Amino acid sequence: MKKYNVIGMMSGTSLDGLDMASCHFWKHKDRWEFEIKATKSISYTPEMQNELKDAIHLSAEKLLQLHNVYGSWLGARAKEFIVEHNLETDFIASHGHTSHHRPELGLTFQLGSGQHLANASGYPVICDFRSNDLALGGQGAPLVPIGDRLLFSEYDFCLNLGGISNISFESKGSRIAYDIGLANMILNYITRKIGLDYDENGIMAKSGKINPEMLKKLNDLNYYLLPHPKSIGYEWFLEEVVPIVEATKDITENLLHTAVHHICEKIAQQVSLNSGKQNQKLFITGGGALNTFLIETLKQKLNENIEVVVPEKTIIEFKEALVFAFMGVLRSEREVNVLKTVTGAIRDSSSGVIFLSN
Structure with a gap:
């Protein structure tokens, strides 16, 4: 071969x-x-x-x-x-x-x-x-699910936490995937306001408290009501999310803490909607998988029958580069990608x- x-x-x-x-x-x-x-x-x-x-x-x-x-x-x-x-x-x-x-x-x-x-x-x-x-x-979009299906089939759910959170899973013989919503894009937007590229390990977020008004506004965004297939981009973030962040007068730690809870609530909802009663594995990659507080919060919000699997750092950080390389291979073979x-x-x-x- x-x-x-x-x-x-x-x-x-x-x-x-x-x-x-x-x-x-x-x-x-x-x-x-x-x-x-x-x-x-x-x-x-x-x-x-x-x-x-x-x-x-x-x-x-x-x-x-x-x-x-x-x-x-x-x-x-x-x-x-x-x-x-x-x-x-x-x-x-x-x-x-x-x-x-x-x-x-x-x-x-x-x-x-x-x-x-x-x-x-x-x-x-x-x-x-x-x-x-x-x-x-x-x-x-999303494109990575072909890699999830052919390279990571041992997991029930593949969740990527990049700027946006997206999920992929098998349902009745078909691969289903869509952008759930926010992930690092909102967290990095908040930290860049104080001159930091990101909140390492979610340490700042962990020390904050929930801002109920901000959480409600984020949870009520219309995108979350749309059926899949669906995807979002930077335009949506600028138009729908940035005004919420800017209108919230609070300390950085509280903004981050609230954003993490929002991200995890929306992910947990989607996993719960699509999971069975038996034990299942949720495979997490992307920069957000390195955010210790985010992963801890997500585990708290997920059903007990969902096992969270965070792989080695190389896969966390380079899974998307790997899948685009693989999509190139499938294109060369004239196979579906x-x-x-x-x-x-x-x-x-x-x-x-x-x-x-x-």
Whole structure:
């Protein structure tokens, strides 16, 4: 069986930085196996963080300019990573950075031009995994559930706590997945107001108290009433959540404490709605899995029959980069890598655009 050596690249809504993972994939008895050979995270400078965050407000001309510059930057970082670790590489699979996500308007946009990335790195690139699904009437999100199904099938629920919380699970033979709601995006927004990138281990949040008014406003957000498939982006956060945070006059610790309780209540509700009576496993990855207070709070709110599994740090931090590398493999094999039951599209698809280096 052919073994694929792929660099997966991911930049998430929490704007922490770029994650890269060198992954090997092969099939054993009709089951996909993987190994992560090397990883690297590159934090964004404050200037770059602001540039990506504010890309939503750029003119079309400036947005495309940033798309190309950021693509070249991604390619240069991939090349350095490959040289630094002497990595055998067939191609690069890049998610890019989502600047616009408006599925109700049929549009999504991931910064990081595939052609610029390919030219700067010297390797073929597969990227733009979302557009095809939108063209098929889907949300273009979430995409990670194909990896949950094929690489992490031993878990009943796969929960990712990035900027946004999303969940995936099997129901009656179909994979179901959707964005539950908030996660690190609100926590990081609050800490950045006092000059901190994040609240390490949730220490500040733990020392706070619930602000009942803020909690009620967050819990009452209309998004939580919508049926799945559904997904949210930074636009929703700016329009619906930021005004609630800004209108709450309270200390940082209380804002964080309230936000953590909100995040965990909404996750626990969704797990409870979809869990059976027997013991089940909830697999948690993403930066939020490293927030000790958040995980403690979630365990308190979950049913006793749900076992929380937090894996080793490499999987926590690089699972999304791993899955985008895997999506590139499935695209190469012309196998399904985006599921209609997850996105609401008219059919499953093998998505991703291939760019060759010149």
